[in-house]
Amino acid sequence: MRVVALEEHFTVPALVKRIDPAAISRRGFKPRKPPVGRPNPMELVPEIGEIRLKSMDEAGITVQVLSNTGPGPDLVPGPDGVAIAREMNDYLAAAVAKHPDRFAGFAALPMQSPDACAAELQRSVKELRFRGALINGTTEGRFLDHPSYDGLLAAAVQLDVPIYIHPHLPPEPVRQAYYADLPDGTDRVLATAGWGWHQETAIHVLRMVMAGTLDKHPKLKLIIGHMGEMLPVMLARIDETSAADIEHLKRPPSRQIIDQVWITNSGIFSQPPFIAALQTFGIDRIMFSVDYPYAPNRKGREFLDGVALSPSDKEKLTHGNADALLKLKA
Secondary structure, three states, X not given: OOOEEEEEXXXXXHHHOOOOHXXXXXXXXXXXXXXXXXXXXXXXXXXXXXXXXXXXXXXXXXXXXXXXXXXXXXXXXXXXXXXXXXHHHHHHHHHHHHOOOOEEEOEOOOOOOHHHHHHHHXXXXXXXOOOOEEEEXXXXXXXXXXXXXXXXXXXXXXXXXXXXXXXXXXXXXXXXXXXXXXXXXHHHHHHOOOOHHHHHHHHHHHHHHHOXXXXXXXXXXXXXXXXXXOHHHOHHHHHHHHHHHOOOOOOOHHHXXXXXXXXXXXXXXXXXXXXXXXXXXXXXXXXXXXXXXXXXXXXXXXXXXXXXXXXXXXXXXXXXXXXXXXXXXX
């Protein structure tokens, strides 16, 4: 069966070296302990070739849609950030061109230069044939509901491509308020993959709902990972508690999210959250991802092999929904 994985990462060390180390440090990047008993993802992430393809083949993954993992051009203001984004996208396009049946791309954008984001998205889609863009969390404290990103959202609608909202490290004030004064290592886990990433991305989407951004752009398509970033179990609660305060919105929060958000399971391979996502979003809104190399392709395959779906619904999960949303050639 054809299998498309949507949240799969790469980096370009030569371009990362051009980013001010002080900016990287301020954003909260720190050395990570390598995982026990499997390869170090930080060593795998720059490679877009035989090692990656071998791992995909062993897990039966047909296509990876690749996106930049931080540090990236969103940390760099002005023309330098625009240039790094452009070069990173050109690098990815060249890698995809070597294996066009195995790889596709999401654009990296110069998020500190909002006026340049729409142009780079348009170039990436029209010239490089990318399938949308992926942004990493907030930029200088701004979410996508900020008016400066209205042009980017309008461009995504005009191009009919999705924006994948991926988590990022929390800003320093958030780290200090919620995750400080914990044993070394546990602070990072709680702030990122163990909890903080997911609530931040959920807030990102909810801000776009409550600010009226999704109502303003009703054809905007968003993707979020990690089995819906905890939103599936909270949508009914959000509708109930916000009913008296959302007269400015055209649709209830849950309706906006189910209408305009697709989710992937990236990095989450257990059944209970999948069941909650399935019952909330429906099978037409769920797509497969691994989160390679931060999660192993083998775990993704085990999840697919164990998920209880009809053959037609499994086809939607493994490739049908992604092929339709991203206009991938089957």
